[in-house]
Amino acid sequence: MSTPLTHITCSSLSFSWPDGSPVFDDFHLTVGPGRTGLIGLNGSGKSTLLRLIAGELTPSEGHIRTTAGEIGYLPQNLVLDTALRVDEALGIDGTRAALHAIEAGDVGEERFAAVGDDWDVEERALATLDQLGLGHIGLDRTIGEMSGGECVLLRLAALLLARPDVLLLDEPTNNLDLYARGRLYAAVDAWHGVLVVVSHDRELLERVDQIADLRDSSVAWYGGNLSAYEEALAVEQEAAERMVRVAEADVHRQKRELAEAQVKLARRKRYGQKMQESKREPKIVMGARKRSAQESAGKHRIMHAGKLAEAKERLDDAVEAVRDDDEIRVELPHTKVHPGRGVLLLSSLELAYGARVQGSFEVRGPERIALVGRNGAGKTTLLRTLAGELAPVSGEASVEVPMRFLPQRLDVLDDELSVVENVARFAPDATDNRVRARLAHFLFRGARADRPAGTLSGGERFRAALAALLLAEPAPQLLMLDEPTNNLDMASVRRLTAALDSYEGALIVASHDVPFLESIGITRWLLLDGGLRDTTAEEVRTGL
The missing domain is CATH 1.20.20 (F1FO ATP Synthase)
Incomplete structure (x- = not known):
């Protein structure tokens, strides 16, 4: 008798946040075998839907059923205990300990029960780690010794080892360098079963079998990958x-x-x-x-x-x-930096955690710099040092113009304050009407500007944080962004690009998203790899 195919079914699903904000109302969805790309505007409920299917959230009405299958879930914001060993994160520590005890002569029945039929667990674990480019870390290192990108791949390795029938991935390429992304793409290509991936990564979405477009609490289906969806x-x-x-x-x-x-x-x-x-x-x-x-x-x-x-x-x-995905329209004349003006000077800079910039390095005028490099190379550390959040081990970093820094975690916002109150903190002399008028250009109009920052979606939160920095007084003439396209849907990436088109100051962007970097008119590519050197977009694509 053939095994029934695994399906995810959502029937008459309703869900609202504790403050009463509705996300789904009488929502229906059926997902079958194959690779499904779940796309939609930020705030449409993509991450919430995955959390509902994974059982992290409970619907107020309706049902979610998965036929004949276990669910594996990789969340957008992964948090792992830094004290955990790799084998514990993989969920094989008990079996591994029993194996080692048996090898040492302990033949207790409970040891054999713990192993069961999983005698090759170590070999499978190491092979899975190697498949994802983590073969060098072994099973005894701790999470605290690994970069953010390595932690994402480690969590994916744990899911692959568990062999779930349903795999849910929420923005899995966030924080992954190009090398790590290639490993994840290969894992997705090889996946058999039900896969639902939420992502803004074009290369990843080109690998799916169908696109599910989530809009206004309903889903429109399109056969084929992202390119086929865009054509249709x-x-x-x-x-x-x-x-x-x-x-x-x-x-x-x-x-x-x-x-x-x-x-x-x-x-x-x-x-x-x-x-x-x-x-x-x-x-x-x-x-x-x-x-x-x-x-x-x-x-x-x-x-x-x-x-x-x-x-x-x-x-x-x-x-x-007809879709009307509003674009950000904003003029930022006070951010202008004249050609030749000194913006940033680095002198024999040694950073925390071992990264360094040998000799002197200077940014002059409205340069647009892409800061690239492998996970763990020190890109975030360099930006945090320039922002004054970290002290250099030695050397000097001198910023000569008003500067603002937007970190990956978007913690420039106070979750308890509204959007308009957050922006007002950065421009204390601006009137409420002036702040609201300028926020409208960032698509926060009327009641949207009064929403608490803690209730915003990932893309909305990014837009609010970007507004706070760009509308700050004095206007920033050096803007530093750390992985800005993480958690953004494609419409939000277009909005970010439009906002940066209006920015006339110097720009430093740390990112692994090469298509985005090319879209914002990068004038200089810098590779951080034991030092800082000039490179090219082509070298970034092929050499990392």
Whole structure:
């Protein structure tokens, strides 16, 4: 008898946050075998849906069922105990300890029970680590000795070892360098079973079998990878825009016909009044004529008004089908740095944790610098040192213009304060109206600006943090961003690119997202690898 295929089914699902903010209402979804890319705007509920399926959250109504399968889940924000050993993080420490005890001569029954049939657990664990590029770490090192990217791969290794039937990945390439991303791509390519991945990583989404587009608490399905989705969506949007034009023309026609009908009725009314005044017809005939004209006028008004209402409804439906993912529109003239002006000077800088910049290094004028390198090379450490958060071991770092730093963890925001209150902290002399007017350009309009920062989605939180820094007073003329596209959907990445188009100061961006770096007009590529040296985008793509 064949084994039934594994499916995830969400039926009549509803979920709201404790503050009452709704996420899903009567939501339905069925996901079968294969690789599914789950995409959608930030705040649409992608991460929440994965947490519901994984059992981390409980729906207020409805059911989630998984047929014949265990679920493995890699969260977006992975937190591991730094004191854990690798074998503990992999979940094999008990079996491994029993194996070693048996090898040492302990033949107790409980030891054999702990091992079960898993006699090759160490070999499988090491092979899985090696598959993900972690073969060098062994099983006895602690989490605290590993970089953030290595921890993500370690968690993925634990999931692969557990062999779940359903694998849920939430932004798995965040914090991974290009080498580590390649390892993860290979693991995804080799996956058999149900895989649901939330990601903004184009290369990863090119590897899926289907795209599930989550929007307005419902899912639209598209066969194929991201490129096939974008082609299908473009065709849909072209058709939707055509329907809008047709519906607009229909509304104009109905308005014109209604106006013409009203003119005709007005003429008839004037004619009837003249006849009545001249008394050319008997009173009873004129009364009947008047009643007939009034009834006819009423029917005409109802008919044309109904047609106009129907045309407007068709226009509303057509407009709703056209996507309007607002872009950030903002002018930042006070961020301008003139060519040749000194911005940053590094002199024989040795950083905490071993990274260093030998000799002197200078940034002048509005340069746009991409800071690249392997996980653990020291990119974040360098940015934190420049921001004054870490003291250098030796040497000097001198920033000569107003500077702002946006870290990966986005902790520049106070979760208890609203968006507008957070921005006001960075511009204390600005009026409330001025702050709100400028926030509207970052798509925080009306009540959205009054939401507590702690309730924002990842993309919304990033947008609020970016607004706080770019609208700060004095205006930053050096802006440093650490992995800014982490947790951002593709629409939010476009918004970030638009905002940076308006920025006229010097820019340093640490990122593994080469397509994003190329889109923001990088003028200089710097590789941190035991030192700091100039490189190229092509070398970054092929050499890391």
